[in-house]
């Protein structure tokens with residue numbers, strides 16, 4: 001529970017005046033309320049993994065704590081934190097009975113130490129020789145992640161480039177994959193078929209599941225990341241990419257609107273292949289763009305999404321509660 005560990009480091013949190021509750025993957029009140037009248041802070045941290053059916057899931061996830069809030073805390077100065085503005089909007093939409101509560105935003109942080117401690121390895125066994133422009137998609141093999149958008153963008157890109165440039169382009173589709181999950185298995189087959197039908201076989205590598213070291217190596221070597229899902233609640237991949245100085249092309253909805261600085265650390269695009277391919281083309285026409293945006297991306301993560309930023313922000317909410 002890294003989150004709690006971070007919180008432990010903040011001396012104020014365990015003051016006498018309130019208790020901290022975190023919800024991690026299920027509604028687990030971590031500390032029970034000892035006395036009434038204490039301030040209560042909820043951090044509704046959504047694990048992206050569980051957000052398939054957004055509204056119903058949200059309701060299920062929060063039913064118990066929400067009931068609890070309504071039952072015990074009416075009239076108390078509660079603070080509800082969520083992981084993005086986007087989630088805050090969904091929260092308000094979903095829990096109409098709590099319309100008097102405006103959730104505050106506490107962005108998740110990236111544990112940068114785990115990235116700093118890895119020495120990237122060569123990708124020779126994943127990428128054919130002679131490739132210069134490496135595009136990377138990192139997402140589970142699920143239909144809602146819209147991986148087909150990356151493949152269709154590649155088809156568009158082929159039409160925009162000289163054959164010499166095109167020959168140096170390669171896409172790696174890397175994603176969590178569990179052979180016991182039917183959707184993963186089916187979707188992988190669908191994507192493979194699409195690659196064959198579009199004659200992209202030599203230009204795409206599928207990687208099913210990968211180690212952290214592989215992920216970091218991929219991020220280290222690639223030109224840009226293609227982040228294709230719409231309406232992601234937050235999305236940690238763009239942070240990981242930006243920290244590794246890799247620009248991100250993402251869909252212009254959900255969490256990426258908050259994590260990516262458009263035209264500075266990447267591009268936010270309509271979820272269509274034409275816009276995605278136009279954005280990719282910029283990196284090919286102007287190779288220095290990757291480095292410039294990469295530096296800006298790392299700076300952005302350090303400033304807004306580091307463990308220090310998280311602690312500082314949480315500290316601010318806590319002190320606000322205590323006033």
Ligand SMILES: *[C@@H]1O[C@H](CO)[C@@H](O)[C@H](O)[C@H]1NC(C)=O
Nearest residue numbers: 002003005006111113114117
């Ligand atoms: C961050 O990652 C490092 C290295 O992987 C690990 O030792 C450390 O416990 C992590 N920190 C948190 C807060 O999870």
Ligand SMILES: *[C@@H]1O[C@H](CO)[C@@H](O)[C@H](O)[C@H]1NC(C)=O
Nearest residue numbers: 146148149152230271272273
């Ligand atoms: C997924 O991508 C396709 C284009 O490949 C697009 O038409 C569709 O709107 C996208 N879906 C979502 C939910 O954004």
